[in-house]
Amino acid sequence: MTYEEIRNDEAIKVYIRQADASLAALGFTEHSFAHVGYVAETAGYILTTLGYPERTVELVKIAAYLHDIGNLVNRVDHSQSGAVMAFRILDNMDFPPEEIALITTAIGNHDEGNGQPVNAMAAALILADKSDVRRNRVRERDLNNFDIHDRVNYSVTKAELKINEAHTLIKLKLTVDIHFSPVIDFFEIFMERMLLCRKAAESLGLQFKLIINEQQLM
Numbered sequence: 026m027t028y029e030e031i032r033n034d035e036a037i038k039v040y041i042r043q044a045d046a047s048l049a050a051l052g053f054t055e056h057s058f059a060h061v062g063y064v065a066e067t068a069g070y071i072l073t074t075l076g077y078p079e080r081t082v083e084l085v086k087i088a089a090y091l092h093d094i095g096n097l098v099n100r101v102d103h104s105q106s107g108a109v110m111a112f113r114i115l116d117n118m119d120f121p122p123e124e125i126a127l128i129t130t131a132i133g134n135h136d137e138g139n140g141q142p143v144n145a146m147a148a149a150l151i152l153a154d155k156s157d158v159r160r161n162r163v164r165e166r167d168l169n170n171f172d173i174h175d176r177v178n179y180s181v182t183k184a185e186l187k188i189n190e191a192h193t194l195i196k197l198k199l200t201v202d203i204h205f206s207p208v209i210d211f212f213e214i215f216m217e218r219m220l221l222c223r224k225a226a227e228s229l230g231l232q233f234k235l236i237i238n239e240q241q242l243m
Contacts, residue, residue: 026118028065028086037091037114044096051100054162054178056093065089067153067186068146071195074188075229077145084124085146087115088131089153095132104140108133137221148225152233155218156186156197173210180206188231195226196234208237219243 031037038058045057065086072082091114095107108129115125127146134140134147135154142148158181165175183200201208212219219235223243226233235243 026120028083028090031087031090037094040094040097040110044094048096048100049164052172053100054174055164056096060157060162061090061093063157064092064150064153067156068149071149071152071188071229072145075192081146084127085131085149088128088146089150091128092132092135092150092154104133104136137217140221142225142228145229148228151225152186152195152222155215155222156184158184158199158215168205173206173214176206177210177214192230193232194234195229195231196236197222198236199238201237208242211237
């Protein structure tokens with residue numbers, strides 16, 4: 026079973042849409058196909074660049090694509106409920122137990138509330154998920170109604186996560202329009218995520234660097 030087959034599965038599409046609809050009702054930013062697609066491609070890029078086997082790259086992309094379906098159940102503990110949902114989906118698709126174990130472990134550990142980079146797939150998923158900061162994740166169209174999450178995401182006009190050629194550093198570079206949100210707002214809501222990214226990078230043998238408007242802040 027491949028990542029493309031997972032992407033094209035109609036039941037999975039329903040779960041992703043409904044999970045995102047629940048978050049929309051709660052006022053969260055976009056968590057639908059754009060988000061999970063970005064996270065899948067970015068997690069795949071990380072492990073490909075670091076020389077992991079092709080099947081491991083395929084599995085981390087599957088984990089990334091499914092990582093937020095737990096929001097269908099509830100936002101609270103969504104990484105754990107998502108892991109349980111993924112277990113059932115993949116088991117019904119006759120995935121080998123070894124692959125189900127890796128995918129569910131990555132999903133269950135992606136959230137900054139209680140996740141840890143317990144293996145390479147979990148680490149790549151964490152880094153990919155937390156680096157998806159962008160203007161078009163904001164649903165609210167009236168700037169006067171923005172909360173801090175809307176302001177921070179809307180202020181980011183460019184985001185790039187790259188591993189250097191020596192494979193010693195992974196850098197998250199953000200271009201932020203401070204007319205919409207000062208840099209301090211980013212740290213107010215994302216510091217816990219950035220610290221988890223640093224831990225995830227270290228588990229992959231990398232240093233994590235956060236650069237905002239060409240200034241290194243971590």
